[in-house]
Amino acid sequence: MLLLPLLSLVAVATAISPIETKGNAFFVKDSNQRFYIRGVDYQPGGSSKLIDPLANTKTCKRDIEKFKDLGINTIRVYSVDNTADHDECMKELADAGIYVILDVNIPNASISRSDAKCSYNTMYLEEVFATVSAMAKYDNTLGFFAGNEVINDETTTSAATYVKAVVRDMKHYIKNKKLRSIPVGYSAADVEENRLETAHFFNCGDDEMARSDMFGFNDYSWCGKSSFTTSGYDQKVEAYSNYSIPLFLSEYGCNKITPRPFTEVESIYSTKMSSVFSGGLVYEYSEEANKYGLVKINGDSVTTNSDYDNLKAEFKKTPNPTGDGAYQSSLDFSECPPQTDKWNATSTLPDTPKGALKYLTGDSTPKGNGFDASTQWACIAKGNDDPSGSDGDLPGSSGSGSSGSSSSSSSSSSGSDSSSTSTSKKSGSYALQPASLGIFGSLAMSVVVSGLCII
Ligand SMILES: *[C@@H]1O[C@H](CO)[C@@H](O)[C@H](O)[C@H]1NC(C)=O
Numbered sequence: 001m002l003l004l005p006l007l008s009l010v011a012v013a014t015a016i017s018p019i020e021t022k023g024n025a026f027f028v029k030d031s032n033q034r035f036y037i038r039g040v041d042y043q044p045g046g047s048s049k050l051i052d053p054l055a056n057t058k059t060c061k062r063d064i065e066k067f068k069d070l071g072i073n074t075i076r077v078y079s080v081d082n083t084a085d086h087d088e089c090m091k092e093l094a095d096a097g098i099y100v101i102l103d104v105n106i107p108n109a110s111i112s113r114s115d116a117k118c119s120y121n122t123m124y125l126e127e128v129f130a131t132v133s134a135m136a137k138y139d140n141t142l143g144f145f146a147g148n149e150v151i152n153d154e155t156t157t158s159a160a161t162y163v164k165a166v167v168r169d170m171k172h173y174i175k176n177k178k179l180r181s182i183p184v185g186y187s188a189a190d191v192e193e194n195r196l197e198t199a200h201f202f203n204c205g206d207d208e209m210a211r212s213d214m215f216g217f218n219d220y221s222w223c224g225k226s227s228f229t230t231s232g233y234d235q236k237v238e239a240y241s242n243y244s245i246p247l248f249l250s251e252y253g254c255n256k257i258t259p260r261p262f263t264e265v266e267s268i269y270s271t272k273m274s275s276v277f278s279g280g281l282v283y284e285y286s287e288e289a290n291k292y293g294l295v296k297i298n299g300d301s302v303t304t305n306s307d308y309d310n311l312k313a314e315f316k317k318t319p320n321p322t323g324d325g326a327y328q329s330s331l332d333f334s335e336c337p338p339q340t341d342k343w344n345a346t347s348t349l350p351d352t353p354k355g356a357l358k359y360l361t362g363d364s365t366p367k368g369n370g371f372d373a374s375t376q377w378a379c380i381a382k383g384n385d386d387p388s389g390s391d392g393d394l395p396g397s398s399g400s401g402s403s404g405s406s407s408s409s410s411s412s413s414s415g416s417d418s419s420s421t422s423t424s425k426k427s428g429s430y431a432l433q434p435a436s437l438g439i440f441g442s443l444a445m446s447v448v449v450s451g452l453c454i455i
Pocket residue numbers: 238239240241242
């Protein structure tokens with residue numbers, strides 16, 4: 001009986017206002033206060049050593065002290081375990097005034113750039129929806145990324161069609177389940193050739209539910225003490241000047257010149273950019289093999305470096321623009337980029353796999369498998385749609401128990417998308433149908449993004 005009043009007290013103490021989108025900007029809900037992302041990417045261990053950073057109260061509390069000291073208001077997390085309990089860390093973050101942008105994928109449950117069609121399947125969507133359900137309940141969940149750097153060169157653009165289908169499905173899920181309308185978007189790789197097409201593609205078409213609510217791109221163009229013009233930031237402001245949804249840098253922090261001075265902070269939070277951009281996230285909190293860390297984590301101890309000090313000083317001396325930063329509220333959504341030899345995504349999206357419709361209708365509750373999830377092999381075309389209720393007598397199912405090929409893909413991404421195939425742990429309920437990885441897929445996966453963010 002004591003429990004109820006206590007709980008409501010806790011709820012009051014942790015109140016943080018959700019963030020909403022309006023025009024091409026973020027706002028604190030029910031206010032005229034514009035919100036700029038002042039953030040850091042946070043995935044200690046990286047994608048090779050997957051750890052849920054929001055499931056361990058001790059480590060998240062430890063790091064929140066650093067976040068407060070840095071003066072940030074947002075972290076981006078690339079993967080969480082959708083079976084874990086995140087209440088405590090999310091509450092601690094909320095108490096510190098920190099929001100979370102979450103990628104809903106894990107490396108083995110994501111859209112594969114080499115076989116996007118197969119990887120877009122019922123099992124995959126069940127994981128995504130389970131993640132959305134697990135994280136949508138927190139007021140400080142700022143947004144979801146449906147994908148990260150899936151398109152990483154000119155040969156992988158057709159995968160965008162499937163990622164956009166995931167955006168659509170997530171938005172339908174959120175709406176049908178009457179969850180808070182948390183923005184859904186995509187985080188693009190730092191690929192000069194098709195960054196703009198990608199941005200427009202995710203914000204085009206008549207189906208509002210298929211258009212992204214926000215867009216991030218990873219950008220490593222400002223190295224050392226560069227400038228607004230030398231870095232090319234000025235051209236990006238111009239190129240995206242009519243982009244109608246909130247836009248931000250989902251990763252920044254070139255490490256070609258170290259220690260990193262982070263002088264770009266002064267441009268990012270200035271009126272030179274605020275009519276088009278809404279801040280960004282520094283890549284990244286912890287030092288990993290690719291050497292972008294602000295801190296070194298060793299067991300329980302965290303040591304900050306001069307990048308950390310520089311970033312802290314830059315944040316401290318750089319306030320947000322006053323007022324609404326001249327955001328734009330009445331821009332039109334984008335034209336879909338035409339298919340060319342450099343852009344091969346079609347605007348006609350695939351239907352939601354029929355096995356996943358039961359989650360959208362609410363007839364079934366998605367159950368995640370956490371970091372054990374492995375879905376890329378479960379190709380619908382090969383008969384792997386909705387086996388529930390049937391007894392392995394799926395059309396096209398064959399050879400249950402046969403072992404699948406597991407590719408040794410190396411993700412060229414800084415985040416947690418990847419394109420490996422594997423067999424499922426759910427062999428009892430799904431036919432084992434390893435997706436075949438062609439040579440082109442393997443090649444595409446080892447392409448290095450701008451020679452920069454490689455793990
Ligand atoms: C933005 O829209 C204005 C007005 O329609 C147009 O003049 C301008 O060329 C557009 N800019 C870009 C980069 O598309």
